[in-house]
Amino acid sequence: MKRVGMVGTLPTLPGVARKLIAMVEEDHVSVQEIGRLIASDQVISARVLKIVNSAFYGFPGRISTIRHALVLVGFNVVKGLVLSASVVDMMTKGMSGLWEHSLGVALASACVARRINEPDPEEAAVAGLLHDLGKVILSVGLTDVFAEATAERDKRRSSLFEAERAVMGGLSHADVGAWLAREWNLPVRLREAIEHHHAPSHARFEPRLVSIVHVGNAIIHGLDFGFAGDRLVPPLEMSALPRLGLTWPDLPPLIDTIERMLEATDVSDFAL
């Protein structure tokens, strides 16, 4: 992990997202305060408004202010969107196709969460969006390590994940992403989704959320949407579906729902 410390330009989380994460830890925060904080960053506000008004959220009416968005779609959604809007620039700089992959996994995770009646599908979407954060760091900040990993992948004809572990002494993008999540003080739930999306049974606190992202990620690989470093379907953990109360016959219609959602979503809506 030493080499991670050598990342020249460590990606930073914009102030608004940082303050928002700190703010929600406190108990007495009003909608007004939150609205004011978000509105103080014009770029982030514009992105959040664009996304809540997109087909993804199904709001035909125009939501014109952050306050309005907070009331209509709820605080959790807006919080997730601020976090998402804050990482867009960084994520679109990663290897080409990774942004589409991440958006796909966000959408698929939300679909899985809705299918099993999770109370907070928006959180699943954010966890899905961020799950490959480590690949962004590798492809943008640790280019030599990343080049080694891709060469190793080609040599072994393996997944990028396996190649990373071979050249990084057992570590992978999941560990790199978890490290950044810690640096950013992201909620533990999100950090676990990033760290264990390849092996949800290793999650200590939120195996359910992690399993949702695990399944969402595998489905997006199987639908061949975007590009995350290889065109292979990652192994599905045997316990993941039972943990979510899903059985094999549930999958085809769920995959179909996800594919239809992808068809209806314009990826460019999300990259302002």
Add this chain to the structure above:
Amino acid sequence: MQRLSLEQAQAGFVLAKPVTDDKDRVLVGEGTALSDALIDLLRRRGVTSVTVAGHPVQTGEPAGSATPAQRLAFLDQAFARHRDDPVMAQFKEAFIEQIRLKSLRLEAEAQAEAQLALPQESAGNAEPSP
């Protein structure tokens, strides 16, 4: 023109923009055709992306645009490493079943559209002129 990660670039693709290093020095000029050796060289120089002519790689394409045959061929390749894994065999089956579901759905939609189109036409004809 398409921006690709170096992993996606293949021999034969033609550069639509020059490739520069981190100090903006041109490494390879526009119009150059990539070769495996050149891709390897760029990788060693820390280049992570290139912009090529045309749209040779299908990423970010509208979802669901692949034909069933293309989807099945992709699944064979994407699951090839898990041939002996019963969980992955079932997972692959779920995708194959979804491809079937989708074909049925598209067929039904096409039929419904065809049925809708007919009465509309006759209604149009029967409309009295003002």
